[in-house]
Amino acid sequence: MSGKVNLSKYFNKHYIIGDLLGDGAFGFVLTAIRLSDSTEVAIKFINKTKIPEDSWIEDPQIGRVPQEISILNRINHPNIINFIEYINEEDYILLVTELHGTEWDASNPLLNPIKNSGLRLAKQQKIEERVIRKRTSCDLFECIDTKMAKATTQKIFAQIVLAIYYLHSLNIVHRDLKDENIVIDENYHVKLIDFGSASYIPKRPENYFTRFNGTTHFASPEIVKKKAYRGPEAEIWSLGVLLFTIVFGENPFQNKDEIMEGKYMFPSKIDPGKLNRAF
Template sequence: MHPAVASYQRDHPRRTLLRFGPYVLLQTLGEGEFGKVKLGVHTDYGEEVAVKLIKRGNLDTELRMSKVTREINVLKDVKHPNIVRLFDVIETDKYIGIILEFANGGELFDHILAHRYLKEDAASKLFAQLISGVHYLHSKNIVHRDLKLENLLLDKGRNVIITDFGFANTFETPQDDLMTTSCGSPCYAAPELVITDGTYVGTAVDIWSCGVILYAMLSGYLPFDDDPANPDGDNINLLYKYILNTTLQFPSHISDSAQDLLLRMLVPEPTERATLREVMAHPWLAAHS
């Protein structure tokens, strides 16, 4: 018997093991918009996977169904060491199951919390992997649009794995890289998502989110979340007013080089924000270029 199955049965002796296709379903790893993500073990090969179980009953609108279809289509089209791998899609009367690589190192969010913040050599390696994955996506005309710590996992070798492509979208050419749907998590979303006429450059939005992630890696907290009038960032309009009117502050332990990179990425005006190529060429990432 697989060790994960034996451990689960020891912890839950009264529960019947659930099966989904060729997989035994064990503990819940997380909850998404449309259902749960469970650890699965292949009954023949013992391979551990993450099974994203989506209840068909939750896909009650065209918009919701299109998000699931888009995520599957994007994942079928990508192959990169820092992007979660899609193994299979299993459909039943009640569920759509997306069978994904299991990144057993947990969320990057929890890894940072456990250390309070990351030292720059560790952060530089992880950030280079994130940028490598995002650059690959953009080279395939895909923008993620919901990059945040909770959507970055670690594998057993402590490498970054980008997940959750429900908001991802494609564009035909760099000239067509204009998106219209506002999405993503407010604290990671670029100002132009709220304060423009409804169109924005998707690749630039991903770069802003990567800047927020890097700031959180190095400081242990998010930038721009210290507005006394809006402490939780719940009021999106207040949040973006604050971003536009506040100079970015840094903890004293962050190096000048890292601050310079962040000041190039977290630029409210998207046309003045660093491009991905400029980020990749920055001296702070030289060790992992």
């Protein structure tokens, strides 16, 4: 993020670094310009030392890579981010994908109050001199801060369901389904991102997942109880949490006890008539 990462001649020949999109435990994500056609892409810098040994896989097409890259190289769906290439650097694996979504801020000229109803005012931000600019998020978390029409929420959720249905048909589970891992453009076209926790659905109970790397608010009761889980069933639970979040703009569960009990309350500002129309 400081601009001090040494990059290979290959990278510098093909890309120019742009803005910061986000960072986390395994690395960070930047935009970049692909010099061959001036296309803006997203590049995830994955710290090699943070990749668990069991997350590496021998892919018959592209060799030994993190499973995230192998899975993205295999799939092709309009609601899942497109894999472009990966670059093996000295300290990082660079995952290059398409860049999708628009910055959800009223200062963005692509957005307008008519097409994007409920668009909030631009946030007041302190301007600081930085080596890399932090770009306003393009994800669903920012988008649902607006008041959306029923048809819009249906359109968004249907696309997410189609993406998850496609993954399950290939015996793949994302395992970190949440609003921040869904990027969305001004036309409400969504794409699922961040396959760092994705894996193949285990066939035998003894191989069920025991580790969870996702966000607790979207975790199913069996995960919160630290039980072994298969994956798809937990992902259906996460879809339900997402639907509630999209419709009401807030998470249905505030703590682990509420998740384990399946206990939630609709927002007090919602009356029964509006609730029926929302669904």
